[in-house]
Amino acid sequence: MPEFKQFALPDVGEGLTEGEILKWFVRPGEPVTVNQTIVEIETAKAAVELPCPYAGVVAELHVAEGSTVDVGTPIITIDVDPTGPAAATPAAPGPGADTAQPTPELTELASVAVAAPDEPVEPGLIGGPAPGGRTSVLVGYGPRATEAVRRPRRAGGAGRPPTPSAHPTFAQPPMRADAVREAHPPLTARPNGSGNGNGELLAGGAVLAGGAVLAKPPVRKYARDLGVDLATVTPTGPSGVITRADVDAASAGGTTAAAGGPSFDAARERRIPVKGVRKHTAAAMVASAFTAPHVTEFLTLDVTPTMELRDRVAALPDFAGLKVTPLLFVARALLLAVRRHPMINSSWDEEHGEIVVKEYVNLGIAAATPRGLLVPNIKDAGRMSMRELAGALGELAETARAGRTTPADMSGGTITITNVGVFGVDSGTPILNPGESAIVAFGAVRPMPWVVDGHVVPRQVTQLAMSFDHRIVDGQLGSEFLADLAAMLRDPGLALAWS
Amino acid sequence: MSDGDPSVAEAHPELVQLLSPEGERVAHPHYSIDLTPDEFRALYRDLVLVRRIDIEATALQRQGELGIWASLLGQEAAQVGSGRALAPDDFVFPTYREHGVAWCRDVDPLWLLGLFRGVNLGGWDPNAHNFNLYTIVIGSQTLHATGYAMGIQREGGGPDGSYPGAVIAYFGDGASSQGDVNESFVWASVFNAPVVFFCQNNQWAISEPIEKQSRIPLYQRARGFGFPGVRVDGNDVLACLAVTRAALARAREGSGPTLVEAYTYRMGAHTTSDDPTRYRLASDLESWKLKDPIERVKAYLVRNGLADADFLDAVQAEADELAAHVREGCRALPDPEPLSMFDDVYVEGTPHLDRQREEFATYLASFEGAR
The missing domain is CATH 1.10.287 (Helix Hairpins)
Structure with a gap:
């Protein structure tokens, strides 16, 4: 007789609540064996392939590709005895309908761990509310709080055990606050702004009966920076925790710690109106830093061969009158590397939900000018010869220095180099020019001890740093791009092979 | 030294290797091993069965039967080699990944699965197997091991100053950065405790590469604590067996601790909750596949006429049977x-x-x- 077994979406990663069906590898009617890969799912942590727990014939797929379903939802039914006569039909999918579900005993155990609804558990206790509505687990953020199915209790309260609150030593937040207070009682009097930073830990009470202010360390620092006394802030976070927004609200409301008076000397401060390039730069940098998740990678390399090549190229009649700088070689190598990794030269189109890969390169060069930081770009630099590129770089620098850079010069960039080396700086974590997905910082080239064939010898060494937009560029692509760029500067001959 | 793998040989001149990745025997001036054909075949069987337990457990986790599983894939030789070096009276302090050593100590894999299924806390009797319970806290078992070894010292040795058994503490490259591990090195060293520190350097502490854990090869750290360290090809079951045997013998004869660094690679994820493709390159994995611990033993057996198709098939059949035992046993594990x-x-x-x-x-x- 056909015997149907359902397989429910498991929690493959300690506390995941749902998964998306990416791809089915089997179709109804097909035979399956134990541990045969049947489906690929994507969870908050990873894309994983699920092996089949049963041997038999696929009876039904319950969830279509592209759908996201909760853990515990049956996703496939398998007939483990397909040779028998067809009698029963697969049970309708539903929670608790099958053997792959947690056993009844396990379900009961799970429900024992949380208190009955009429006995609210204090924050911090097992099963009690946790910040963000989640329950603490060993890895990750844990599952969202869900409606647990509770076992019915016997009537009457006689047999009930003491509530957890009978054991106050288990209630962590109050205990911690009390312990801190006992250890340092007088610090509460410390005025804000002049303290050593510990004062706020104990500054007067917001909600907790204990009287201590609850706020995370970054919020404490934020409040200190704004001169906001946490004791005056009304908390809105879970369990009376002061959030960043609360500090903002308090700051806007003017409830700053003015009691002790400002501890700074206004006469020795200078206030500069924010306008022009500074204003534009600030807006662009904030927009970039807080929309594109930045990743920065560093690579230190020996560029002696490139520096030697520069001397030879500078002596060529073709390049007479042109500035042959180390930056020129970095730019040239970057353009070749872009050709090998086109995805790096792309932008994120939030509105359309698309990644725009550009088949042209408008190479931005960050330039320090009297007006401030400008990033003019060389249009279609990818099609230029080395000589044309040298000319364009020289022209771009001249124009910027003279303050004649036009808005058109600065628009439409696709990838940028910032030459921090000219300031004698080794490296940095550059912020992306808005709309671009990569920026390379080129550090100072200086003679350094370097190991060659087991011997320390002086070599011309520099550092490259590259930030990239992690929405578009993964660590692998970013790393390969940076490695290719470095490889050409270590061994410029590679450019012949890759151009 | 090995002519088999220039990358390993060049980068790690001190690496002890007795069987190259191609399955060729390699001579070493300080370590040698002479096994009977049966012993060779038994090692192969161990490796295959241990890998099969691991693969089945990983599948069971993906099917919702286990909460989590820490795979030993790629580390079979380090565990079987060291596990088979143990004498009956030696005592093991494992991490949570020593499924291969547990196998060598006759711990039914279902006990291990019970822990990861959440229906027991280990459950086997450590004294019945001389195999302590799995330790989840990183590195703390090295202190337990050192203390146990000092206990053996205090119970006293034979007239020649030797002890009836030694202790072996397993840990990983990540644990080498822990205070507990370094403290246990200090204690073991100054008390000359009969303990072997067996570090499986699988190159990754979850997502943290070994380059961020140490500026020098890990085995060289032992010298600073005052006892010898040796790096062994952790994918070479013969070398792991020979080096661990020597280290245990040294401990039993009262000459003190040894650090063994088994240089290997974690071929799978840290645990089933981890996705290594997010932090390491596929090319690394490819190069380590060529150093597979099982393939080299198989190549050696077949090339030297020590194993025929019947033997290989029989081991495979036994693995299938074991997998069925693990699978069915896991589902039948009673709730506590x-x-x-x-x-x-x-x-x-x-x-x-x-x-x-x-x-x-x-x-x-x-x-x-x-x-």
């Missing part, structure tokens, strides 16, 4: 009695614990249909 969690906290009850047990029993009895 809720009150049993109080049983093994102390040898005898304490008033505080007894009260908690009572309260919990009352609580359980408050539900409808409770027994």
